Amino acid sequence: MFVTAAYAQSTTTEGAEAHDAAAAGEVHTETGVAHEGEHGSGVFPPFDSTHFASQLLWLAITFGLFYLLMSKVIIPRIGSILETRHDRIAQDLDEASRLKGEADAAIAAYEQELAGARAKGHSIADTAREAAKSKAKADRDGVEADLAKKIAAAEARIGDIKSKALADVGAIAEETATAIVKQLIGGTVTKSEIAAAFKASAGN
Amino acid sequence: MSNDPTHQFLVNKIVSIDIGGIDFSFTNASLFMVATVGAAAGFLYLTTSQRGLIPTRMQSVSEMSYEFIASMLREGAGSQGMKFFPMVFSLFMFILTANLLGMVPYFFTVTSQIIVTFALAVFVIGTVILYGFYKHGFGFLKLFVPHGVPGALLPLVVAIEIISFLSRPISLSVRLFANMLAGHITLKVFAGFVASLSAFGALGIGGAILPLIMTVALTGLEFLVAFLQAYVFAVLTCMYLNDAVHPGSH
Numbered sequence: 001m002f003v004t005a006a007y008a009q010s011t012t013t014e015g016a017e018a019h020d021a022a023a024a025g026e027v028h029t030e031t032g033v034a035h036e037g038e039h040g041s042g043v044f045p046p047f048d049s050t051h052f053a054s055q056l057l058w059l060a061i062t063f064g065l066f067y068l069l070m071s072k073v074i075i076p077r078i079g080s081i082l083e084t085r086h087d088r089i090a091q092d093l094d095e096a097s098r099l100k101g102e103a104d105a106a107i108a109a110y111e112q113e114l115a116g117a118r119a120k121g122h123s124i125a126d127t128a129r130e131a132a133k134s135k136a137k138a139d140r141d142g143v144e145a146d147l148a149k150k151i152a153a154a155e156a157r158i159g160d161i162k163s164k165a166l167a168d169v170g171a172i173a174e175e176t177a178t179a180i181v182k183q184l185i186g187g188t189v190t191k192s193e194i195a196a197a198f199k200a201s202a203g204n
Numbered sequence: 205m206s207n208d209p210t211h212q213f214l215v216n217k218i219v220s221i222d223i224g225g226i227d228f229s230f231t232n233a234s235l236f237m238v239a240t241v242g243a244a245a246g247f248l249y250l251t252t253s254q255r256g257l258i259p260t261r262m263q264s265v266s267e268m269s270y271e272f273i274a275s276m277l278r279e280g281a282g283s284q285g286m287k288f289f290p291m292v293f294s295l296f297m298f299i300l301t302a303n304l305l306g307m308v309p310y311f312f313t314v315t316s317q318i319i320v321t322f323a324l325a326v327f328v329i330g331t332v333i334l335y336g337f338y339k340h341g342f343g344f345l346k347l348f349v350p351h352g353v354p355g356a357l358l359p360l361v362v363a364i365e366i367i368s369f370l371s372r373p374i375s376l377s378v379r380l381f382a383n384m385l386a387g388h389i390t391l392k393v394f395a396g397f398v399a400s401l402s403a404f405g406a407l408g409i410g411g412a413i414l415p416l417i418m419t420v421a422l423t424g425l426e427f428l429v430a431f432l433q434a435y436v437f438a439v440l441t442c443m444y445l446n447d448a449v450h451p452g453s454h
Contacts, residue, residue: 045213046385051233052319053226055215058234059323066241066298071290074248078270081255081263088257 174198209392213316213385233320236305236312244301269297273438280442284449291331292445295324296438303384303430307423315433316384318377325377328441336448347451376440383433387426394419 174194181189219230251262273293277285306313336344348365397415401408
């Protein structure tokens with residue numbers, strides 16, 4: 001309401017205003033301004049229609065130029081800056097996820113390798129232990145067999161020596177008996193007699 | 205420097221231009237339109253000239269304003285509305301820069317002129333109407349016929365819808381214009397109190413502290429308003445464009 005009233009006021013005073021401006025020689029002096037600005041007597045400056053045409057023209061020129069600058073230069077430029085940044089971030093994210101995938105694969109491969117190596121280590125240790133055990137057993141068996149053989153040989157030898165010694169004892173006894181008989185009775189006794197006697201006494 | 209708070213809105217000729225009997229003079233308003241375009245385009249151009257993958261502070265300001273408007277438009281008018289992105293972005297940057305430039309003392313505020321904000325609002329609504337009819341033909345008129353309204357009420361509702369549609373350019377332009385105008389007048393009035401009170405000696409200077417505090421506080425508020433009004437204008441533009449892209453969807 002306020003505006004329309006003001007408009008009405010401006011249109012009614014337009015003629016007088018233009019006349020006034022022409023008389024003032026297009027120059028608004030301070031006093032002229034103060035006079036125009038006074039309440040009721042003059043027109044309120046923003047509603048002064050004298051310069052409406054000029055304002056519209058210059059607004060069209062300046063805003064038109066501004067619009068052209070914005071739509072042809074500034075907006076494509078900022079748009080491309082934002083686009084580039086957006087693309088770059090997306091690209092970096094892709095790269096990061098790709099690298100993460102690679103790292104994960106490497107970790108998985110490493111784990112697998114490690115598990116394999118551990119299993120292999122276990123098997124090597126097991127076989128080594130088995131081999132050592134069996135070798136020790138074989139060695140022990142060999143040594144025991146050797147010892148048994150040696151014991152047997154020794155026992156055989158002992159038996160041999162014993163029987164030989166016993167045989168020697170017979171011969172010595174016969175000789176001793178012959179000598180004793182010779183000393184005691186002074187006669188000679190034949191070897192066969194002694195042996196017979198000896199056999200008889202040995203038979204008892 | 206006049207003490208009149210409306211003095212700052214006066215349009216003065218700098219170079220007289222007359223085409224076919226109509227006054228197209230280059231005025232202080234024209235000068236600040238040029239300055240607005242220069243400042244906004246210059247800032248956006250220079251800060252993005254490095255095209256850095258990692259933005260500098262200033263480059264991220266430009267990028268943020270781009271993404272801010274892009275998300276606003278996508279939410280407001282959907283992905284089909286993105287073809288209007290240059291328009292909404294230009295409007296937002298132009299109004300924001302004009303509002304902020306107007307905050308500099310002795311600078312002219314382009315958006316405090318009703319004809320400027322009205323022209324921008326007509327540009328928006330004109331785009332909505334032209335695109336709406338171009339894209340949907342007479343289907344665009346479904347905009348005025350909401351779903352699920354009883355037949356008896358329909359004429360009334362359609363009349364209200366048409367009135368509300370027609371009042372859009374007015375509300376859109378007056379909102380921006382009135383905010384900038386009222387803010388600058390208030391600032392000028394309070395700052396004027398400081399000057400006139402301090403003319404009354406020591407007591408006056410003591411009394412001038414209050415309006416001085418008010419002036420400082422209002423300056424902060426006005427910076428907020430400068431941004432907020434540019435934002436509101438852009439948001440409403442997105443909403444109106446949504447009607448052109450999807451008529452009858454509300």
